[in-house]
Amino acid sequence: MKRKPRAKPLLGNTAVDQRIGSRRLAKENRLVAGVDIGGSNLRVALADLHGNVLGRWNTSTKATSSPDMVIALIEQGIECLLSQSSCSRRSLLSVAAAAPGVTNPQAGVVLATSYLKGWRDVPLRQLLEFTLGVPVAVENDVRMAALGEHWVGTARGVDDFVFLAIGTGIAAGAFTNGKLIHGSNWTAGEVGYMHVPLAAEEPARPGEHGALENIIGGEGIRRQWASTCVDNPKSESLTATEIFARASTGDPLAKRVLEHSAQLLAYAVYNISLVLDSSLFVLGGGIGVSIPLCDSTRKILERYNEPSRPKLVISSLGTDAQLMGAIRLALTTAKQPIRA
Amino acid sequence: MKRKPRAKPLLGNTAVDQRIGSRRLAKENRLVAGVDIGGSNLRVALADLHGNVLGRWNTSTKATSSPDMVIALIEQGIECLLSQSSCSRRSLLSVAAAAPGVTNPQAGVVLATSYLKGWRDVPLRQLLEFTLGVPVAVENDVRMAALGEHWVGTARGVDDFVFLAIGTGIAAGAFTNGKLIHGSNWTAGEVGYMHVPLAAEEPARPGEHGALENIIGGEGIRRQWASTCVDNPKSESLTATEIFARASTGDPLAKRVLEHSAQLLAYAVYNISLVLDSSLFVLGGGIGVSIPLCDSTRKILERYNEPSRPKLVISSLGTDAQLMGAIRLALTTAKQPIRA
Numbered sequence: 001m002k003r004k005p006r007a008k009p010l011l012g013n014t015a016v017d018q019r020i021g022s023r024r025l026a027k028e029n030r031l032v033a034g035v036d037i038g039g040s041n042l043r044v045a046l047a048d049l050h051g052n053v054l055g056r057w058n059t060s061t062k063a064t065s066s067p068d069m070v071i072a073l074i075e076q077g078i079e080c081l082l083s084q085s086s087c088s089r090r091s092l093l094s095v096a097a098a099a100p101g102v103t104n105p106q107a108g109v110v111l112a113t114s115y116l117k118g119w120r121d122v123p124l125r126q127l128l129e130f131t132l133g134v135p136v137a138v139e140n141d142v143r144m145a146a147l148g149e150h151w152v153g154t155a156r157g158v159d160d161f162v163f164l165a166i167g168t169g170i171a172a173g174a175f176t177n178g179k180l181i182h183g184s185n186w187t188a189g190e191v192g193y194m195h196v197p198l199a200a201e202e203p204a205r206p207g208e209h210g211a212l213e214n215i216i217g218g219e220g221i222r223r224q225w226a227s228t229c230v231d232n233p234k235s236e237s238l239t240a241t242e243i244f245a246r247a248s249t250g251d252p253l254a255k256r257v258l259e260h261s262a263q264l265l266a267y268a269v270y271n272i273s274l275v276l277d278s279s280l281f282v283l284g285g286g287i288g289v290s291i292p293l294c295d296s297t298r299k300i301l302e303r304y305n306e307p308s309r310p311k312l313v314i315s316s317l318g319t320d321a322q323l324m325g326a327i328r329l330a331l332t333t334a335k336q337p338i339r340a
Numbered sequence: 341m342k343r344k345p346r347a348k349p350l351l352g353n354t355a356v357d358q359r360i361g362s363r364r365l366a367k368e369n370r371l372v373a374g375v376d377i378g379g380s381n382l383r384v385a386l387a388d389l390h391g392n393v394l395g396r397w398n399t400s401t402k403a404t405s406s407p408d409m410v411i412a413l414i415e416q417g418i419e420c421l422l423s424q425s426s427c428s429r430r431s432l433l434s435v436a437a438a439a440p441g442v443t444n445p446q447a448g449v450v451l452a453t454s455y456l457k458g459w460r461d462v463p464l465r466q467l468l469e470f471t472l473g474v475p476v477a478v479e480n481d482v483r484m485a486a487l488g489e490h491w492v493g494t495a496r497g498v499d500d501f502v503f504l505a506i507g508t509g510i511a512a513g514a515f516t517n518g519k520l521i522h523g524s525n526w527t528a529g530e531v532g533y534m535h536v537p538l539a540a541e542e543p544a545r546p547g548e549h550g551a552l553e554n555i556i557g558g559e560g561i562r563r564q565w566a567s568t569c570v571d572n573p574k575s576e577s578l579t580a581t582e583i584f585a586r587a588s589t590g591d592p593l594a595k596r597v598l599e600h601s602a603q604l605l606a607y608a609v610y611n612i613s614l615v616l617d618s619s620l621f622v623l624g625g626g627i628g629v630s631i632p633l634c635d636s637t638r639k640i641l642e643r644y645n646e647p648s649r650p651k652l653v654i655s656s657l658g659t660d661a662q663l664m665g666a667i668r669l670a671l672t673t674a675k676q677p678i679r680a
Binding site for chain 2: 158159160172174176177179181182183184185186187188189190191193194195196197267270271272274275276277278279280
C-alpha cells in the first residue's frame with residue numbers, strides 16, 4: 001500500500017489533527033505514548049487504545065537536561081518502542097508527557113523546574129508536536145501520577161482524593177469533584193512548603209526546601225538520623241527507606257526518626273484533608289511507599305477526631321503512576337473513549 | 341383574572357416545577373428568596389430576577405431552634421416581604437437557604453450543626469419545598485457566602501479563591517476551577533481544626549473548637565487577652581474586635597494579641613493556599629472583617645516567599661455575603677440566567 005504523506009504538523013495551541021489519516025489504520029495498530037520526564041530518568045511507555053502497555057523504554061537524563069536533548073530522547077524512545085511493536089510512526093495517535101515542575105497544561109508550557117538544571121517557560125507541547133507530528137498534552141508529574149491512580153490505581157473512581165508524593169521533595173496532586181485542581185498559578189499541591197507544628201517555623205526561601213520537606217523529605221530524614229546518631233560516631237549513613245526499615249526491626253534510634261516523621265506527615269495529611277475533605281490519601285514517591293511510614297502515620301491519624309480522618313494507603317501503581325497517568329491523558333488527547 | 345390552582349408540591353429529590361405557571365407572570369413579578377439561617381438570627385431577602393434585593397426581613401432564632409419553627413419563621417419572613425412588595429406567593433419562583441453546619445446540597449439535607457441546638461439529618465430542602473411549594477436549594481452558610489462573593493463581591497470572576505469566615509468558629513468556602521468544593525463528606529473547608537505552629541498540638545475532640553479556632557476564634561482571642569492581662573486585674577473584658585481596635589491605638593498588650601493572632605492566621609492562609617493555590621483570600625465573619633487583623637496578617641504574608649503569596653482582602657459584602665449567595669443559588673434553582 002502506498003503511504004499518504006504525513007500531515008504537516010501544526011504549531012501553537014491548536015492540537016495537531018491526524019484523526020482522518022488514523023481512521024484508516026486497523027484498531028490494533030493505533031497507539032499512544034506516555035512519557036515521564038524525571039530529574040534523573042526518562043521513561044516512555046507505548047500503549048494500545050485500551051490502555052494496555054505494549055512496551056517500555058527508559059534512559060538517563062543526568063547528562064542531557066536541555067529541552068532539545070530531552071525531546072530527542074523522547075523521540076528515540078518512541079521510535080524504539082514502535083519498532084519493537086512492528087508499528088510505524090503513523091500508528092501513533094498522541095503523546096502525553098509528565099514534567100517535573102510547575103506546568104501549565106492549558107498552554108502546554110513547563111514554567112519552572114528545580115530538576116533538569118532548571119527549565120523556565122519551555123513550550124514543551126509545541127516542541128513535541130513539532131517533532132512527533134501528533135497531538136501532545138503535558139502535565140506536572142505529581143498531577144499526572146494522581147491521574148494514573150484515579151484511572152487504574154488505588155483511587156479508581158474516587159472523586160475526592162490526594163496523591164501525595166514524598167521523595168526528595170513533597171507535593172500533592174489533588175482531585176476534587178472528580179477533577180484535578182491546578183490553582184491560579186498552576187502550583188496547587190506544593191505542600192512541601194507547609195508549616196506544621198514541630199517543624200521549622202520560618203518560611204523557606206525560594207529554591208530551598210519548604211518547612212515540611214525540610215523534615216520529612218529525603219534529605220530531612222537523613223538529617224534527622226544524623227542528629228539522632230550524634231553521640232554514636234560509628235553510626236552508618238543510611239537512606240530514608242533504610243532508616244524506616246531499621247525502625248521496623250526495633251532499632252530505637254531509627255524508631256525515633258520514624259515516629260517524628262510519621263507525626264509530621266500525619267499533621268500534613270490532617271491539615272490537607274481539612275481543606276479538601278479528601279476521603280483517601282495515596283502515598284507515592286521513594287519515601288511515600290515505605291510501609292513502616294504509612295503504618296505509623298495511619299496509627300497517629302486514627303487517634304485524631306472528626307471532621308477529618310482520611311484513609312491512608314500506599315500507591316498500588318508505584319513508580320508506574322506517572323506513566324499510567326500519561327497514557328490516560330494521551331488517550332484523552334487522541335479523543336479515545338477511556339475504559340473505567 | 342381567574343387564578344389557576346397552584347401546582348401540588350412534589351416532595352423528595354425532585355425539584356418542584358412551577359415554571360409553566362410562572363411564565364405567565366410579568367417578569368417584574370417573578371421573584372426569588374434567599375435565606376440565611378444563623379445560630380442567633382434568621383434573615384430573609386427577596387430579590388427580582390436581576391438579583392436586585394427588594395426587601396429584607398430578620399428575626400431571632402435563639403428561642404426557636406427546631407427545624408419546624410425555623411421553617412415557619414422562613415415562611416413568615418417570605419410572606420411578609422411578598423406582601424410589602426404587593427406580590428402574591430405565585431410570584432415566588434424559588435428559594436435557597438444557608439444552613440450553619442455540615443450540609444449535603446445534593447440531597448438537600450443538613451447533616452449536623454453545632455448551632456441551633458444541634459440539628460442532625462434534617463431534610464431541609466424537602467421540608468421547605470413542602471411548606472413553600474417552590475423549588476428549594478440548601479447549602480452550608482460559609483460556602484453560600486463564597487458563592488455570594490464570587491457572584492457580586494470581592495471575588496467576582498475569580499475562579500480559585502477562598503472565603504475565610506472567622507467568628508466564633510473558623511471555616512472556609514473554597515472555589516477551584518470556578519466551582520465550590522464540598523469534599524467526600526461535605527466537610528471541605530473545616531480549617532478551624534487545622535494544626536498550626538504555636539497553637540495547641542493535640543487534635544481537638546468532637547464538639548470542641550479545633551486547634552486554630554482555639555486561638556483565633558472569638559473565644560480564643562478573648563482567652564489570649566485574659567492571659568496577657570493576667571498581671572493587671574483591672575483590665576477590662578473586651579471582644580476580639582475591641583481588642584484589635586485597641587491594638588490600632590497603640591496599646592501594647594492588645595498589640596501582642598493582634599500580632600499572635602495575625603501570625604497564626606498567616607500560617608493558616610499560607611498552608612491553605614499551598615494546597616489550593618488560591619490567588620485571593622476574602623476574609624469575612626465578625627472577626628475576619630477586622631481591618632487591623634487583615635493588615636497585620638497581610639504584612640506577615642508579604643514576608644513569606646513563593647510559591648504562595650495570595651492577596652488578602654476583607655469581604656466587600658460583609659454580613660450580606662450569605663444572603664447574596666442564597667439569592668444567586670435561588671436564581672440557579674429557578675433556572676434563571678445569572679448576570680455576571
